[in-house]
Amino acid sequence: MSRSRSSSRTRSRSRGGKNARQQETKNNRIWVGGLDDETSEKELEDQFKKFGKIVDIKLRTNRSDIFAFIEFEENEHAQDAIERMDQSRLKCGNKVKVNWATHKTSTPRKNNDVHGGRYQVWIGKLHDETAERTVRKRFEEFGDIVSMQLRRKENETFCFVEYKNKDTCERAIRDMHDRDFDGSRIIVDWSRRNQVAMRGSRSGRGGNARRRSRSYEIHSSRSRSPGRRRGGPQKGKYKFELENLPKEMTWMDLKNLASKLRGGDDVTFARTFHDDGIPCGLLEFASRESMNQVRKQIDGKRINGHKIKVTML
Numbered sequence: 402m403s404r405s406r407s408s409s410r411t412r413s414r415s416r417g418g419k420n421a422r423q424q425e426t427k428n429n430r431i432w433v434g435g436l437d438d439e440t441s442e443k444e445l446e447d448q449f450k451k452f453g454k455i456v457d458i459k460l461r462t463n464r465s466d467i468f469a470f471i472e473f474e475e476n477e478h479a480q481d482a483i484e485r486m487d488q489s490r491l492k493c494g495n496k497v498k499v500n501w502a503t504h505k506t507s508t509p510r511k512n513n514d515v516h517g518g519r520y521q522v523w524i525g526k527l528h529d530e531t532a533e534r535t536v537r538k539r540f541e542e543f544g545d546i547v548s549m550q551l552r553r554k555e556n557e558t559f560c561f562v563e564y565k566n567k568d569t570c571e572r573a574i575r576d577m578h579d580r581d582f583d584g585s586r587i588i589v590d591w592s593r594r595n596q597v598a599m600r601g602s603r604s605g606r607g608g609n610a611r612r613r614s615r616s617y618e619i620h621s622s623r624s625r626s627p628g629r630r631r632g633g634p635q636k637g638k639y640k641f642e643l644e645n646l647p648k649e650m651t652w653m654d655l656k657n658l659a660s661k662l663r664g665g666d667d668v669t670f671a672r673t674f675h676d677d678g679i680p681c682g683l684l685e686f687a688s689r690e691s692m693n694q695v696r697k698q699i700d701g702k703r704i705n706g707h708k709i710k711v712t713m714l
Contacts (some may be wrong), residue, residue, distance in 0.1 A: 429456070429479045430502040430523025434468040435461075435552060437495045448491055466552055470502050497549065520563065520570045521592040524577075525670075527551075527558040528585040535583055536560050541574070541630055544569035561592055588672060588687075593653050617650065617658045619702045639692045643682040643699065644710040646673065655682045658704070664694030683714075 433445065442458045449455060454474040461468055473479040487499040502616075524536065533551040539548065540562050545564040564570050578589040604660065646655070657670035670685035686692040700711035 404408075427499060429474065430470055430472040431479050431483055432468060432498075432500050432502040433564060434466055434498045434550065435495055436467040436469060436491070436497060440467065440469075440491070440495075442469070444472065444492065449486070450480055452482040452485070461581055466550075466554075510594055519544050520565070520567050522562050522564075522570050522573050523588075523592040524560040524562065525557075525588040525590075525662060526585055527560060527587060528583050529553070529558050531558060531583045531585070533560070536562070539582065540573055540577070543573040590652065590672075593651075616702055617647070617654055619658070619662075619699060619704055639686040639689055640714045641692060642712045642714055643684065644679060644712065645707050646680040646682050646709070647705050647707050648680045650680065650682070650704075652682070655684065659684055659695055659699075660693050661697045664691035664698075667691035668695070 412580055416427065433449075440460070442460050445458055445460070446455060449471055452473070453472060456474050457470075457472040459470045461470070471479075471482070473482070483499050483501065486497065487501075488496060490496050524540075527536070531551075533549065536551060537546060538550055540549075544566070545563050547565055549560065549562050551560045552558070562573070564573075574589050574591070577587065577696040579586060580589075643655075650673055651674045652671045656668055657674055659665045659668045659671065663685075667687040668684060668691075669687050670683075674681055676684075684692075687697070694712050696713075699709055
């Protein structure tokens, strides 16, 4: 038995050399995405301990996903978990994705380098039954896809598609935004991480400048400009359109600003766009009451000097 194990390790080293040894010693950590909001670390331990001894489990949540990092004692146990659990269903019923965890590096980036040289678009308002292969087939027409993550959360289905260059993303956004796709009218835009990175790059400072968020404040105004009703994203219940936003404002900035207002906890969706060169936005709410509360606090006010006109949709 010991001779067999020894020969197996020898073959592994000969195939992978230094890189293989580094992976064995360092990369015992996997990422599990697409979890349910009721998933616990104990449940994950029960699901994954059959592959080997678990050293650590960290459950995390962000705006787009609920995920976990699981670290095994041995690299081969982590590899086995990836191969057997990717695209499987946990007890909660969710189909999960399992892959190697990405290790953060401290390597400095050039000012024009967004997220390590890779660029990502966000696709929203997908049909509930849209399959990942359907999205991949359409969006790989614009260029080689580096990675892709389809997510289903509550009543929302969305996807992140990562490309190697900025031009590919821009073509995908230009050709697919506000288009009918697989039974739904989709929204395509830069992902939040790229919006933050590019906004930092425009500051021309790099480093710490990229990590600073732009501050937006609402100020009262005595009069209201008449404005004019425009087109834009698809109309629906509990939504309103904002006109004359600061030109550098992103959808994330708009949503963060609204969430700080009374009733803003019920903001479910935000979007920024340009109509005839005028910066506009869209906010969507879970209830009519919340929508009206936020509208009263924004309509006719100034955001960083820009007087805002709100139009109900």
